[in-house]
Amino acid sequence: MKHAILAVAALGAMCVPVLAQERLNDKDVKALVSRVETGRDKFDDALDHDLKSKVIRGPNGEVDVEHFLNDFQQNIDKVEERLKSDYAASTEVATLLRQATIIEAFFHQQTPGTKGESEWNRLAADLSSLATAYGAVFPLSEHATVRRIGDGEVVEAADKLSKSASQLKKSLEADLKTNTAVDKPTRDAIIQEADDWSKEAKALKDRVKDGKPSSAEAEKVLTRAGRMQSFVRNNAVPTASGAWPEIGSHVQTVASAYNKSWSTQ
Secondary structure, eight states: HHHHHHHHHHTTTTTTOOOOOOOOHHHHHHHHHHHHHHHHHHHHHHSOOOHTTTTETTTTTEEEEHHHHHHHHHHHHHHHHHHHHTTTTTHHHHHHHHHHHHHHHHHHSOTTOOTEEEEEEHHHHHHHHHHTTOOSSSOOOOOOOOOOOOOHHHHHHHHHHHHHHHHHHHHHHHHHHHHHTTTTTHHHHHHHHHHHHHHHHHHHHHHHHHOOOOHHHHHHHHHHHHHHHHHHHSOHHHHHHHHHHHHHHHHHHHHHHHOOOOOOO
């Protein structure tokens, strides 16, 4: 019993726990984009007519503020139209945020207290939340990456990870039968880890599929992934090692969805 406890403790010490951040699900993002559209309308209504006639430099040259805001509305429409469970509309959101960054820079060149400033500040707060959901910061830097893993992609990755972990358990059982360097308590502990990992990945899949908060489930999956990876790398388990690159790719998708880095090196 003592050896088994020590074995589990050793597995836990192989990596630093990975803390997942709560992510906005597809429904949350759609609601956020809707708030951005409402905020754009309120900002537009609040602007002084003379300010709307001023010139702003956009991606395609100089245009007046009013036309730029109309283009901004069209880009919001594109995001709403293309955002689906199997498509996160990262490209469209990137375009929207880059245009908003230009408006941000222009508007803050105006005199403090200009009509529409409060409305823009409120809109900018929602744009900041949208950027965060896509792994970026608003206003966008020149070479910022705007990328979100949608619910469908997370569900698919978690489902594949659950099945892969179940298969990994069988591979470890086979590999460890001939590996005398690993004692029985450690062998039993790591096999149990693989079984628990499969169940945790399934729980994550179910939470995301149901549109429920899932950061705690993701944290469990990622933390155990670190322990499993450490064991596979540091022990002679050829079958499990051969399967790990594909498993690691599923872990990478889950980590990216919750704004966590994951190293397969």
